[in-house]
Every structure is written in structure tokens, then in C-alpha cells.
Amino acid sequence: MPELQPDDPIKSRSYANVILIAIFILLLCVSWSFYQEFIGLRPWRSYQSRFATSYSAYLQKQVRDRQAQEKTVESSADYQKLSAALQQAEATATPQDQQIKVQSDLVDAQRAAILHAFQEDRSRVGSLIYDYETIPNDAANRSDKQSGLKAVQEAEKKTYSIDWPEEGGKTVTKTFNYDQLNNTFNQLLDEKAQLTAKQGDIDKPVKDAQTAMAALIANKLPGLDADQLNGLLKSVRDMDVSLIQINVNPPGTQINDIGGVGLTDRCQSCHVGMEPKYVPAALTLTKADLGLQKSTDAPFTSHPDQDLFNWHPLDQFGCSPCHGGNGRALDSVELAHGRYEHWVWPLYYPENYQAGCQQCHSADAWTEHAPVLNEAKVLYRDRGCIGCHNYAGFDNQGEQLQETIREIASLEKEKADDNQQIPLLNKQGDQAPDNATAQRLYAQATNLTVSVSKIDGRVQQLDELSHSLQQEVKRVGPDLKEVRMKLNPEWIPYWLGHTWNFDPTAQMPQFRLQPDEVQAISAFIWQQGLKGPALDKQTPGDAAHGKELFNSLGCLACHSIGEGSQKIGGDIADNLSREGEKANYNYIVRWIHNPRVRTEPYCPFEHKDIGPEDYAKHNLPYVFDADHSKCPNDGHELVVQQQTIMPDFRLSWQEARDIASFLMTQKDASARYEPASFVNNAKLYDKGRTLVEHYGCAGCHEISGLEDASKIGTDLTQEGSKPIGRFDFALLYTKAQEGVLPDGQKSRAGGWYDPKGFFDAKLADPAVFDEGKYKPDPLDRLRMPKPNVTPEQINALTSFLLGSTQSTLPPSYQYAPTDQRKAIQEGWWIVTKYNCIGCHQIDIGQKTVLMGLPQYQGDNAINLPPVLTSEGARVNPEWLKGFLANPALSTTDTDRDGVRSYLKVRMPTFFLSDDEIRKLVLFFGALSSQQQPFIPEKLAPLTDTERALARGIFTSPAAPCLKCHATGNANHDKNATAPNFLLAGQRLRAPWTERWITEPATIIPGTAMPSGLFVQQNGRWVFNGALPAAAKNYAGDEANLLVRYLMELTPQEQAALAGSTPSAAKSGSSSVKK
């Protein structure tokens, strides 16, 4: 190289520093990437370490507490007694144990001594035998075969000299050949097994004593014991910080599906408390337990409802199918919870968790453990959402009915065509040129005749179906055909314009109506109402008696009365505080007497109300009810009842007048109504009709001419799956994204541009999405009225809608049981539809409306309707069928309750369809796990001695049955508080009755039926009271005896015994006063 030129800028400039710095930065970046790889992108690692720390501390404390508790138990007398027994057992067992141990040790030593020689000899002889066996047995190899055999025999004769240990530590030298080795070894094995078994026998008392002690502790102190807790503590201390994952790939899966990969949930990587390995179900872990109540970011609690895992095993369901969220993601809380715009299934907010249930339980009306969802479903029906918004599977009898009617109509047409065709064919046959053609045409005509008769059969079947469906179809709102008979015309416009002013708890939503629209709708409704036949004129009743009946019959299970804080009763029907302002007395009397009575039946085929003149044309009496439901004109099913769920209380006319008189006194004296002469203005009719159709009034109300109107709202079956862009946020789009609420307040939850935000805002006030929009024509505005719901109810409905998705779960995850649970699922639809749960407790722990009323508090709870939690086990399903159809259990004496005539509250007649009765009977059976079909138990007939003994028990002062149970004698029954025994034979089932008379409080806690009538003795129930001396010899079960006696009790027998029972009237009244 030529001489260096130091000033050449390219050659002389040093890059060392720059490169050094660059490499240093590069290394920093590399370290950064390592940090991200191991810590930054794995936040769950720090969660797990923190969990291990705080959970260990918690467990340590638990162990200490548990040990202290165990000490306390150990110092108790019971435990000491067991402990002494243990010591005694040990003292007995120890010397024998030692003896056996000596023998066992000797056997072990002997076995060890011969083991080597035994194994060596066995393998040597075995290989020689193999060699011998594989030499071919023929002439050429005869000598080899013989020498092989000789070698085997010699090897078997070979002896081994062994130092053989014997008792007392002595050792003798013994010789063993092949057979002796084998036999000795097997003999030693046997000896050892015998010794072990013997030792087990000797130790058994000790083991039993130990078990008894452990059982005592486990009994006194449930939960994990100190050892188990210590084991847990150890596993937590040794916890390997690693990813925890549930991975399931059920066939057809689409859960969180991306590219056909199934469920992968890694939630427990942070939510370590949900991992059963560390927190078993027996422990429930709260933030407070871990000392974390202030920390908002420590997700360490265990699942609050462990029961759910019984039906949704964690390893099959994971977390995200129910909760939403991105089960795979672990990078950050936001990503894992899927709370970002690109995750289609974000985590539900805690208040909406039950939306997750709805995804698979959409066919349920009542889902256990999901009270929010259950409330939402009741609201969806009772606030009239269902009137406008179709929801697949939700009370769709209306659609089924429409379909049936359409099918009948098309069959009728087919039949008419065929009937026209038949004579034509016959005529053509008559004129046919040859015999063959004539035969063919006649045959065609005959075939048509047969198919006509088949059509008739099918139509009859459909008519029966529609008879059932007609009874099942209900509407939320009252029948507006009868407005002219029922309402004051002045009241209608006020109600339409100020619905919630009149009744703050009204089911009817508040529509946004202009004054002219109110007038037009009122006029249309009024003019469309039936004008006759006129109602019977009713005389005034006794309002005070009416009030008493109203408060005691059970009206308040559905209706409320009183305003504001004074309000009592259920929300499923109207508040009646201002009934007197709106209604016509004559109509209310008829309504209370039987609310299902219609003024005129409606024919869905002719699309008209059938009046007396139609009946007269066919010379038929003007009678229509469930048994006379055929149209006089076309023979098909009519709508013969009001489509209300309100049942018939089977009251006398006088009682109906009394209650109606009471209701007519319910009014706000200061209320004044503007005159409403416009209701008769025929010019408003067309406009009113347009508006009524526009607002979908016919969704909830029966209105003449609009009986078949379809639902005007969006189908909500899969509303929760709607992409966010399909929700019309209108001008609130930006506000929703920025978290500004429609009222201008800043939302605490941040942005609400999501389905939840939309549902919440829409349910709170649907009109906000019209705000600022240019809609000069009121009909262009959003039609949805403002539903009368509280914020909690909005939340329930939002949860319901969020869960109404096109499920991404495989069909096998959908709750569609085929066993008894199907009957339960179907039954709940009917139970919630008719508000059975307003009066009866059906689900364990469920509260009824009546339970909350002041008149049933404390001792008065005895006057509540029966608890039905074990109804399926209690009653004969055949009987139940009859009772549901006719709760009076009589066709003549109907003004009473068939079973509990002593109760003021009364089981009304619901006019259930046959199908509904069948479903309800199956429902109660399934709830109590009863076999289907029902086969009655066979009871052994009573012998005379048994009858005498049973009679003794029945009338014993220790069990004065007839003191409380009714007999049918009016005088006696004044103070009765329990059903008549005469019903028992048909009504009750023996196994349940036996459990009932022995342990009633376990079936219905708090029942008035006394417990302790019988006591267990040597595995049988014995009467707990004085009995005749002869009874001492009776060896059978006395409870069973009494049940058999009750089942065959006759009226004569009961009447005879009633006299010998301690004075029913006197003692009965004293028990009531208590």
C-alpha cells in the first residue's frame, strides 16, 4: 500500500464509536425483546406469582385455624372417648402384631435366601426344556432328542445347598433340587399372604377406631382438613408458573372459532383461583380472603357459583363460551377480555353475565341459577315486548294457530276442488268411448272420494289442535272489541296520552302520540268496538265484603292495589287503584264472575265476530264456550274465550258484584276527564286505523278487523349477534363512541358504542335515537314506545337480548333435553305464562308474590296456597289432571276450592288446554323425578286388627288428625286447616304420604303439620303416643299402617270417628289463635 494519507476523510475517519453505540442500542433492543418475550407479553406470570404469595398466606392461616379447631374437637368428651377406645384397641393388637412381624420377617429372610438359586435354576431348566422341545421328533434326530431329555432330567436333579434361616436366628444348611425350590418358593408366598391377612384382621379394631375419630372431626368440622390444606399449600408453594389452558374440540365447534380450531381458554392463567387444582370446590376464595379488597386488578377469586360446574364441567365448557372474551389471548387484560373493536365476542359485563346462559338455554322459560334471565323472560312477555317483536320459540302458539288455520283453509279448498271433480269424472265415464276408459275414469272418481274422506280426517285432527291452540293463545292487553261496554270514553284519550300518570306501574308502554293522534286512535277503537248485545244490569254489591274477598282470594298475586309506597301485590296485571275511574260496573261484574266470557265469538275463517243471528240461521242456541266452540257457519274452531290469562275464580254473582263494587270505589276523587265527543267522529276512523296499524296495537290487544295483524317489530331471536353497524345509533354515533350518554352526561363505563349500550339506551327511551333527526311526519319517527321498566329490568332485558345470539357453540351444547328435563323445560313456559309462581312455590327457594303480602306474615303464613315443590311425588297424576281442569273437583258445587276449602285463597280455573294440562302433569312428575307413565302403588288391604290399631292412631290424643283436617262437615270445617282425608285415596301417593306423616318438615319447612308423630325404632316407624295394649304386638311399620288406613278411609268411618276425636272446634280454634 502506498503511504498512508492521514487526512483522507474517507480513510481516516473512525467509525468505531458510531458502530459501538449502534451495537449497544441493538443490544438494548435485543434485551427489550427478551423482556417482552418473558415478562412484558406474559402478564399472567406476575399474576400467578402474586396469587401464589397471597394464597399461601391465606392457606397458612387456614391451616392454623383448622389445627386450632381440630384441637378443640380433640379435647371434647366424645373424641376423648374414641381416643381411649383407640388406645385400648392398640394395646390389644400390638403384641399380636409383633408376633406376626417376627414370622413375617422369617418368611422374608427365607425367601431372600432361596431367591437367587430359584431364579437361576428356573431359567436354566427352562432353556433346556426349550432346546429339547424344539428338536424335531423324527428318526434322524432321535439321539439328539434323547440326550436333550436327559439333560433336562439331570438339570432337575441338580441340588443347591442353601443357608436356610430358621426360627430363633439359627441357620441350617439345606439342599434343594428343582422341584423343591419351586414348591418352597410358592409356599413362602402363601405364608406371607396369610400373615398379611391375619395382620389386617388384628389391626381392624384400631383402624375402625381411627376412622371413627376422623369421622367425628369431619362431622364437626366440614371442609378440608389440616392435612389436605397442607397438601394444597405445598402444591401452591411448588407452583410452576406456567400457562393453564382448557382445550376442547367438540365436533362441529365454532366456539371462538378461527379456522376450525376449537375452544382454547387460557383464562385461568391469570384467574388462578378458578383452577380446581389449586382451589378445590370445597374452598371458596374471595378477594377479602386474600387481603385484596382494595386491589382492582387481582383476579383471584374462585367461581362464585360452584354448582354450575356440576352441569357445565370446566374441562368441557371452559370459560369463554358462557362469558365471552378472547380465551386465547394473554397479552393484556383488554385483549384477553376481548374488549376491543375487532373481537366479535367480548366479555359480558358482570351485570349481563346471564346473557351467556341464554345462548344455550333459549328454549327455557325458567333457567335455574339465572334469576336475571328469568326476570327478563317474564318481562318480555308481560311488558308486551312479544306483542311486536317475534322471538323464535317464545309463546308462539299464535303463529302455530295461524299456520293450522291456513292449512285447514287450503285443505278445504282442495276438498272443494275434488268434490267438483268427482261428478265430472263420473259423467266423462258415462260418455267414454270404451269400457277401459270408463273404468279408469270411474276408478279416478272413487280414488278422489277416498282422498276427500282423508282430508276430512286431517281437518278434524287440525280442528282439535286448533281447539287447544285457541285456548292457549293469550294477549297481553285487554280485548278492545269490548271497549264500549267496559270503558268510559273520556278515559281512553287520557290513558293513551298519559299512560303512566294514570298508572305508574302500567304494563302498557308510553307511546309518543300527538294530541290529534290520540283522538284518532280513541275514535277508531271506540267505533270499532262491539255495540251489542247489551250487558245484564247488575245491582250494587257490598264493597266491604268485596274488599275482603279481593284481599284474600289471591287477586293480589297478579294485580296490585295502592299507589307509591302503599302499593302491594303483583306486577303481572293492572294496578286497580283507579279502576273506578275508567270502568263500567256491569262489565266488571261479568268480568270478575268469569273473565273468559266473550260478548261474541270470533271466527278466524270468516274473519268476523259471530253474532246470535249466525246461530239463529242454523237453528242453534247462542251458546259458546270451551265445549261449544264450533262455528255455526263453517264448523271450525271459534275464539270463544277472552284471550286473557286471568282465571275464573268460580265466584257467585253476588260475590262478583261485591268485588266489583269495591273496585268501583277505587278512584282518585280529584281526577277530571275532558269530554271526548270526538270518539264518535266518523271522520277520524281512517286516520285512527292507520295509526293503530302503524303502532302495532293489535300485537297486544284484540281489535276488530286486525285480529290477524302481524308483529311490527324486528325479530329479536338473534339480536345479540347483529353486527354493531346494523344498530342505528343515528346522530348518537359519535357520542356513543366518546362515552357521552344521550342526556349529555359522561358515561361512567366509557364508550357505549356496542350492543349493550344500544339496548340499554333503547330500552330506557327509544326516542333518543330520533333526536335531532328531521322527521316532519310523526309517522316517520321510531315507533317503539317507551317500556315501563326500571333500570334493573332494563339490565335484565339487555342480558336477555345480548344472549339471544346465533350460537357459535356446537349444537350438542344447546340445552335441548330429551329426558324428564324436557317436561320440566316445557312446563315452566306454562307455569310462568299463567303466573302460577305468583301463588305457589314451585322451585325450591323461589318466593311468591303472596308471601310478600302483609296478610300472610308470621303465623298467617299458614293461609298461603300450598307449596308445590314435591307435588309430583305427592299426588296421583291422574287426579292432578282432573284437578287442573276443574279445581272445584265438582261440576255442581263450584264456588269453592276442591282440596283446601278451608283456605280463603282459592285455586281458580285457568281453562287450560288439554295439551297444557298434560305438560303440567308431566312437569310436576319430572320435578319430583317420578317415573312415567304412572303406575299406582299396590297397597296391602288392612286386616281387622290392623284397622283397629290404625283407628287408634287416627283418633289418638297424640295425633288428633281431625283436629285440623277437614271432614266435609261445615260446622267442623270452620276451623279446619288441612285437607279432607276422603280425597287421599284418589289424590295422594302412599310413599309420599308416609314420608309426610313421619317427617313433614323436611318436605315443606314450616308446615303446620306436626313432626314427631312417629319415631324410628329398629328400622320401622312406631307411633309416638299411647296406644292400646294390643298394639304392642304389632311388628309392622305403624306409619305405613296409618297411610294404608287413610287411603281406604270411607265417609262413614270418618263421620263415626269425628265424634271420638278431641273436640275439633274448640282445640282447633285455639290452635288458630296461637
Place this chain on the structure above:
Amino acid sequence: MFGDWHQLWVIISTPDNIPIVAMLGLVPFFTWFAFHNMLANDRLIAQLEADPELARTHHRTTYPYSSRWERELHTNPFLMRKELLAAIIITIILMVWALTLNAPLEEPANASVTMNPAKAPWYFLGLQEMLEYFDPWIAGVIVPTLIIVGLMAIPYIDANPLGNGYYTYHQRRHAVWTFLIGFEAIWLVLVCIGTFIRGPGFMWYWPTQTWDPDRVEFNVNRNLDQIFGVDGHWFSHILPASWHLDPAIVARALFGIIPMLVYGVLAALFIHWICKRTAYSRKIYSKMSILQTVTMYIFLITMLFVPVTIFLRLVFRIKYIWETPWFSI
């Protein structure tokens, strides 16, 4: 609504848009840097041309010249170390980028729900933007093909022997301006419009204007023939009765040829004027064959047509200049 800085921040902070935000600074910088070097070289060229003695001994770059410096240097280490440094810095940038910004993944595609705005990746946004101005056949097929073919043709058109391996403006004036107009002024501007300006509905949103998916805009674009009222009415009198085509269509198709021809002639004259402006360029272009010249004219005329169309569309709301049943320009 203007003044929505949050909206602007959302646009520029989207991981997808980072390269384009970076481009906003990098492209001007490198343009400036290139011109800086070009002008320095040009000064040196002028100096050397003026002094033949210096030209004989001068070597390498525009550094202050020293006769003692070596005329040539080894690649290793003098070039390699620079390249090493560059490699390290690029690695650092890529690592930081990868560590701080995640891949902009979105939800699974749903055929029934299209995103709004639906935008192509940043490098295709120029093409997508072009779809606004031309019919899909032209914007999606013809223009990209012409771009590729044109780039391939450059070495065969280029008759200028100078300017290889060093930055120079004076020796490569036309090439530089073609690049500045064709790439920076047209292509990159289209990309920037597509990124920063186009919002929901692919409507025009000025920076800081709030993106609103419900926005409604009155915006009627009309064809040039509509403005001139060409309806083929008089044409129907001329056409023979056996003619099956709609006279309006024929009239429009024929009418469109006129402005296209006018533009072609004007653009050709403009290019010709530029080519003949200096003695240097006259010398270069005189060396080109007729095929080379025609090819170059066609490509340049086509290239210049893009900004003309965009201008006509955005300012005069002209949809197509030439509409035929088969293609529209």
C-alpha cells in the same frame, strides 16, 4: 365538524398508517438530500469542465480535493463499514417497530358485513384512489400495466449517456422531473389522499373533520358529454335505419374522441416544447430513434393524463371525458 384532533390522531396512530406518516417526513428529506447532492455534483462538473487540468487529476467525490489522496479505495473496509452501520440502524428501527406496534389484525371476515371505510393496504391505496377517477378496467388493469411496462421501457428509451452512478440534476433534468411528477406528485399524493383524506363511504374528509358513517353528501359527477349536452339527437337523423346501436351511445363515444385528441395534441406539444428547450436536450433527443420517441411520448402523455383527470374530477366534477360502452376515461 372540523377541529376534531382526536380523529386526526386516530388516523395517524393506526398501525397500518405508520409507514405513510413516516413517508410524510422521509420523502421530502430524501428529495432535499438528493437535490443537495445533485447540485453539489453539478457545481463540481462545472468546475471540472472549466479546468481540464483539474479534471485529469481529480477523483472520487465533491470533497475538498487533495492530490495526495488515493484515487481508489478498497470496498472492505471503507464501504463495508458504512453498510454495516446502516444494517445495524435498520435492524434497530425494525425491532423497535415490531416491539411497539402489533400487526393490525381484525375480526374474521364476514361476507354480510363490509367494513367502512374499506381500504387496501397502504401500498395499494394509490391504486384504490385511482378507482375513484377511472373506471375499474382502466384504473385496475390498464394503468398498472402501463406503469410496469413503462418502468421496464425506461432503459430502452434512455438515450442520455451521462448521469450514471452519481447524482446530477443538470445532466438528468428530464428524468428527475419525470420521477418527481410521476412518483411523488401523482403516486404518493394518491396514497396520502387514500390514507388521510378518505373516510367512511370513501368520502372526502379534510384533516380534523370527524368521520361519520351516516354522512350524506350531495355530489353529482357528470360526463363531459353531458355538460355539452350530447344526446345523439341530431345523430339519429344521419345514422342508417339498419343501425342497431343507440345513437346517444355512438354520439357520446364519438364526442369523447375530440377532447382526448385535443389533450393528446396539447400534451405532445408541451412535451415537445420541453424536449427542444435547451441545446443539451435537443442533442440528446436527436439521438433517439422514432420508435423510442413515440414510446416515450405515449407514456408521458398517459402519465400526465392522471393529474389532469384528478383535477377535472375534483374541481369541475367531471366524471368521464370519454365514455363508451366498453371503457370510460
